Amino acid sequence: MRKLLVVGLGLLLVGSLAFGEKKVLHIYTAFDADQAQVYIEAFEASHPDIDVQWVRLSSGQVLARVRAEAANPQASLWFGGSNTSHIAAAKEGLLEPYTESLAWQYMPSQFKDPNGYWIGLYVGYIGFVSNTEFLKKVGAKPPTSWYDLLKPEFKGEISLAYPFSSGTAYTTLCGMLTAIGSPEPGFDPEDKDFIKKFHAQVHHYNESGSACITQVGMGEVGIGVAFSHDILKKGVAKGFPVVMTFPKEGTSYEIGGMALIKGGPELDLAKIFYDWALSKEAQDLYKQFFRIPLNPEAEVAEGSVTAADVKVLPIDLLWYGEHKDEIIDQWREITGE
Numbered sequence: 204m205r206k207l208l209v210v211g212l213g214l215l216l217v218g219s220l221a222f223g224e225k226k227v228l229h230i231y232t233a234f235d236a237d238q239a240q241v242y243i244e245a246f247e248a249s250h251p252d253i254d255v256q257w258v259r260l261s262s263g264q265v266l267a268r269v270r271a272e273a274a275n276p277q278a279s280l281w282f283g284g285s286n287t288s289h290i291a292a293a294k295e296g297l298l299e300p301y302t303e304s305l306a307w308q309y310m311p312s313q314f315k316d317p318n319g320y321w322i323g324l325y326v327g328y329i330g331f332v333s334n335t336e337f338l339k340k341v342g343a344k345p346p347t348s349w350y351d352l353l354k355p356e357f358k359g360e361i362s363l364a365y366p367f368s369s370g371t372a373y374t375t376l377c378g379m380l381t382a383i384g385s386p387e388p389g390f391d392p393e394d395k396d397f398i399k400k401f402h403a404q405v406h407h408y409n410e411s412g413s414a415c416i417t418q419v420g421m422g423e424v425g426i427g428v429a430f431s432h433d434i435l436k437k438g439v440a441k442g443f444p445v446v447m448t449f450p451k452e453g454t455s456y457e458i459g460g461m462a463l464i465k466g467g468p469e470l471d472l473a474k475i476f477y478d479w480a481l482s483k484e485a486q487d488l489y490k491q492f493f494r495i496p497l498n499p500e501a502e503v504a505e506g507s508v509t510a511a512d513v514k515v516l517p518i519d520l521l522w523y524g525e526h527k528d529e530i531i532d533q534w535r536e537i538t539g540e
Contacts, residue, residue, distance in 0.1 A: 262284035286321055286458040289320070296465065326459070374455050377523045390530070432492060461481075483500045
């Protein structure tokens with residue numbers, strides 16, 4: 204199938220040049236473009252009567268797009284990205300419930316919305332990625348604590364994404380707030396002090412949560428904060444001089460989710476994709492990207508990071524999803540970003 208690739212303004216749009224009689228499904232995805240293309244092409248191969256047009260955006264950007272288009276939705280499915288954004292969208296009435304799916308019915312309660320507004324696809328855990336040559340140069344060990352990120356030798360050497368544009372970074376922020384001050388959700392004085400000090404350590408922020416991994420691998424910065432599956436795929440597997448570590452206080456995690464967009468133009472086609480995306484066939488594809496699929500029959504890549512490998516913080520993802528705008532506003536007030 205011929206494809207049209209358009210890159211501009213940070214967006215990637217892929218669609219068919221010649222639709223013929225094919226049905227067309229419009230999707231927003233928070234997967235990285237190379238991964239989204241693998242999944243979507245596999246769907247098209249198994250459903251040759253459906254052609255998928257898709258736009259790649261970070262989780263926060265998808266949420267902003269869905270909000271802006273609420274009166275006239277342009278896509279029917281939101282595929283991938285941290286579920287805190289899906290939770291925020293559900294609270295605002297932007298999503299369409301789908302409880303008829305067999306996958307939704309068998310999925311454990313902690314991985315789905317009780318009313319069917321979103322469902323989990325995979326889980327992932329936040330880690331630190333450090334350039335080993337940088338560590339040797341400054342005589343430091345890789346960070347194994349959130350507080351290690353405040354060390355003088357790491358000042359101006361940390362890269363991560365903006366929490367308002369990236370689900371990865373928002374997940375990181377939720378982890379910091381849970382680990383540093385009170386475990387109760389939200390900011391307290393100790394959290395605010397930590398975020399202010401951490402911000403002073405940051406070299407720059409990115410739009411995408413995984414962008415820091417390549418930057419660390421290339422030696423542009425010394426340390427990045429990202430999901431472990433991305434660190435493995437984009438750092439370790441590519442042979443960059445990097446090492447992955449996790450905070451001893453506990454790390455944050457995401458449930459990567461999927462949802463139907465309320466009023467979407469092809470909800471019938473979106474439900475077909477939705478059901479396929481939770482099949483063993485679809486979730487076996489995650490193996491090549493070190494993601495942990497939620498279909499219990501799907502294959503898991505050797506070396507992938509699971510809950511048994513890390514200390515997981517007791518983060519109230521529902522609360523952080525419903526209060527996302529409030530948390531982001533407070534972060535921006537503290538950092539000036």
